[in-house]
Amino acid sequence: MSYMNLPLLHVFHRVVEHGSFQAAANELNLPRSSVSKKVRQLEMFVGQPLLHRSTRQLHLTDVGRNLLLGTGDLRAVLSNLHGIMDETQDVPKGRVKISASILMGQCFLVPLLKQLRQTYPEIMIELSLDDQMVDLLEQNVDIAIRIGQLPDSSLIARRIGEKCWGWFAAESYLSERGEPVSPQELAQHDCLVFGNATSTFNFWPFQDVSGQTESIEVTPAIQTDNSRVLVDMACDGLGIVMVDPWFVRKECQSGQLRPVLTHWQHPDRSPIHLVCVGERTKASQAVWQFLLEHWAQ
Known part of the structure; x- marks a missing residue:
């Protein structure tokens, strides 16, 4: 199975563990429809249904059960991958994608980019500014600025401010x-x-x-x-x-x-959070800490 399917597998594992699309969506901070879509995409890739859906419960098909067992502890696999990548780096380097609304990015992020690049010249920053809600997992976002209350999820979040009007x-x-x-x-x-x-x-x-x-x-x-x-x-x-x-x-x-x-x-008033999804590379950890230290001042 291609590494490109890892995000879909991650969602599938979360759905199975929670036994519901909504609970998995809450953990991943995604719309329920997005979680359901990702599972359907994985089913299309496999070519067979992975789950039997009913109004009350989800049940694994035989193919779904085999896929779950065959992919094992996916969180550990992803963690090991990040660890292997980090061990090859003496200094933080690589791509870090940051997502924010347009004005938030313009006012909070853009003024920091010169200092960030001077501090970590080996890190390539991909800045995604959009006033639409972005699926962090689907868009491969490492760090995001989010406005409003965050649902209980696996997101790592730190409050950095408050929005008013x-x-x-x-x-x-x-x-x-x-x-x-x-x-x-x-x-x-x-x-x-x-x-x-x-x-x-x-x-x-x-x-x-x-x-x-x-x-x-x-x-x-x-x-x-x-x-x-x-x-x-x-x-x-x-x-x-x-x-x-x-x-x-x-x-x-x-x-x-x-x-x-x-x-x-x-x-x-709405809280402003700096958030990231799950495991982080050395580069994304460096950018995360840089932003937190600046906004804490």
Whole structure:
């Protein structure tokens, strides 16, 4: 069996151990549909069903049982492979793939790349910036920055910060359209909204000084699935945007944007984690430690 099937075998082993697709998905921090798809891909490769599926239980077929026994302790195999690779390295070297959202990567990762490369010149960094949810296992991601609560899983995670939100617009837009003095007035304004194939963030929550919270549904003047484009459009005076203040601090310092509706705050906060999947190479361990040490400062 090709080494390219190791990720599929890893998922298959987790499903069998847990006895359910959902439990395996929780451990691997993957959607249930992705776990099911990987098992189907492995079945297509083998050419026969590996599992009997029912509404309550999963049962191994004879072929599935033979495959499970034949591949043995896959975690130990993967660990040994990483160990063999690391033993050949005097210094950390090789490829390390890092995944993050576009603005997160731009604000947190890109400024560190020069120092990271100077520290570890033998490590090749593959930076994957995408505002869509990425399957870490399928995309061969070594390290990722993730926003929000993480499910109980085999992921190694360290909290590195907290995400919050505010509302911003360009002076040119406010000069032409006026500045809203209450969340309700957003109905008369152009709102720039993040949205993708699965969700649209057009309900903007506001909390006043007394702690009362109200969610306002805004009608998008423009919607995009790219957070960098969202900020650029706001700088061009196309409307009001809801975004993390940290992500637009340079635009605010330069006068391209300024905060609006400052008597209200967004009631939600989301943790930011640095995560990795399972075993790590010497190179990915070095990058992981470098990032943690920097963000701990």
